[in-house]
Structure formats: structure tokens, C-alpha cells
Amino acid sequence: MKVKVLGTGLTKFGEHWDKSLKDLAFAAAKEAIEDSGLDTDKIDAVFVANMLHGKLTGQDHLGALVASNLGIVGGAFRVEAACASGGIAIHLAIQSLMSGTYKNVLVVGAEKMTDAGASEISSALMGAGSEDERKAGLTFPALYALMAKAHMQKYGTTRSHLASVSVKNHYHASLNEKAQFPYEVTLEKVLESPIISSPFTLFDVCPVTDGAGAVVLSSDSTQPGVFITGSAVATDTVDLSQRSSLIEIAATRQAAKEALKQAGVKISDIKVAEVHDCFTIAEILAMEDLGFCQKGEGGKFIQKGSTKLGGSCPVNTSGGLKACGHPVAATGVKQIIEITRQLQGRVGKRQVANADVGLTHNVGGTGGTVVVHVLQT
Secondary structure, three states: OOEEEEEEEEOOOEOOOOOOHHHHHHHHHHHHHHHHOOOHHHOOEEEEEOOOHHHHHOOOOHHHHHHHHHOOOOEEEEEOEOEOHHHHHHHHHHHHHHOOOOOEEEEEEEEOOOOOOHHHHHHHHHHHOOHHHHHOOOOHHHHHHHHHHHHHHHHOOOHHHHHHHHHHHHHHHOOOOOOOOOOOOOHHHHHHOOEEEOOEEHHHEOOOOEEEEEEEEEOOOOOOOOEEEEEEEEEOOOOHHHOOOOOOOHHHHHHHHHHHHHHOOOHHHOOEEEOOOOEHHHHHHHHHHHOOOOOOOHHHHHHOOOOOOOOOOOEOOOOHHHHHOOOHHHHHHHHHHHHHHHHHOOOHHHOOOOOOEEEEEEEEOOOOEEEEEEEEO
């Protein structure tokens, strides 16, 4: 498979109290279309990724809403797969191009979260969990904390290992003007920040964020550029208690295996990656389950600098969900944008040298849905 990324557009991530979801989606989409060099009437369809807007505002029918705001009259679809909504929208858009149904499509991921209160957001996000988890009063910080404690117990992973993920991603975010938190933090600051759900402190947890990202994809591969050469989805139980193991996300391993096979590359070929670090343990699990390091070695692998700019494979050069921000359905699209721009050499101070193969990893819930993409020049 070979689908070209023609254009990218991204808003700043953060608190946009003066903008609506429609405003954010329009800004990102307009930038992506302009970057693609296409006229709007050449866009055959729009895929809009969103998880929360219907719950928080009552406004559904987002495919048509976004398409009509852009003056696009082709197909319009809303895609939801919890926090993997953006990655799944990319995957479905790719299928539509490969089938020959469309030639050029626009994918928009957008979320407007900061207008709602903390309890309302927590409740809405638990729509990605199971009914039993909701009835038990669990939240995602608590669910991932269970995974972190299991990993710590089995492999000796420490709070310092967790904190090193946050320190590294804040450093990357300090080089990214679009990041919600573009500043560095120390290991001590992370460890001494307020406990959210043990062992997590405030800086182990991704924030509530507004933002949007958009990409134009095309089946026309006649000219050089950046191409998505692997796209795979895998699923697992939504309920964490039904998993055979709390120390891995099996769907990550399955999706990565298939995406790498499609692209004809090995994990050792990946020069830069964006992975789903909704909590610091999630990046440690991703490093292990994707195959960047052995099981149980993720914390040490990150702490020694392997995933920092200048390391063997920089990860989350955007700042990741932790520091760039996590407008949930926009994240999977933002990951594609970051890797595309890395492969184009367009990210300035956070540029990875000789980046020609990249990977994105987007997770819904605690791993009920995982989508992995491989991009190449």
C-alpha cells in the first residue's frame, strides 16, 4: 500500500475558550488544504474524528458540519474510537483511497474539552471504558495506575522511570510552538507534584486540551513525498479486568506486526515515532510492545536517553500527549502530522537527522483499540 500525505494543518494545542470546535476544525483543515496545493473542489470526502462533542454539547452530525463549513460537497463521515479516533479516521480514509472510491480525502481530528468541568470530562472519557469499570467508579488515571503497579511489581520499574518519560517529553515540547506546555520540567518536579492516582503524580498524566489537526491524503503516488505504507488496527477487551495480562497491550503488538509487514520494514528501521503516552506508563508499555526494547526494559530504555532527541530512536518529538496536549480525537491525526513533517525536514530544533521512516501509535481506552501507521519517504 502507498498513500501520499499531500498536506498537513495543525492548531496550537491548549485552552481555546474563544474558539468553537468548528473554528478549530476549520483552521486546521484550511491549512492542510492550502499545504496540499489542491482546490477545495478536488477533495472528494471528509473524515472527521471526534469522541466527546456530542456528549458535551449535544452536537453530533460532525461530518456534514465540518464539510459544509469548508464548502466541500462530497462524502462526509464522523469517526469515533475513543482516544484512537484520529488514527482510525486515518485508517478508514486510507481504505477509501485504496478501494478507488476516492482520489483525495481530508481527515480532520478535533476536540473541544476545556469548556467542560473536570467531573463532566472524566465521566465522558469513561465512555471508552466498560460498564463494570464505570459502575466501580474507576477513571482512566486509576486504570493505568493499575497497569503501572503491575509493571513495577513484576519488573522493578520505578517512579523515576515513569518520571523520566515526562521529563523527556516536556523537553521535546519546549521546542514545539504548538504544544500546550512548551517548557522543561525536572525529575524532582515530576516526583514531587501532587498525587493523582498512585503511583502517578500530576506530571505523569496528560492534560485536558482543545485542538485540531488535519491531513489531506491522496492515492496519487506518482511524485516523491511522504507516504503512509502501513496501516493496521487491532482490538482487545474494553474491560481491563478481562485481559490476560496487565503488563502489556496485546493489540499494540498485533497492530505493529501487521503495519510493519505491510510497509516492508522492521522496527529497527524506524527513525522517529509518536506513541500514545496518555500516562507515563503508557509510553513505557509502547516501547516494549512495539519492540523497541525487551519486555520489562522500557523504563530503563527511556531513562538512559534512547528516545530523546539525539538518541537511537527519538519518540514523541512533538511533546507527546503529555506535554503537547491530548485533545483526544485530534491526537492520532497530530501524530501523522508530526511524523510527516519530520520526514519532510520541517520541524526546526526538534528535527531528527536522516529521518526517512517513522511510526505512529494511537490507543483507545486502555488498549481496546490500537492503530499503528508506518510512514516513509
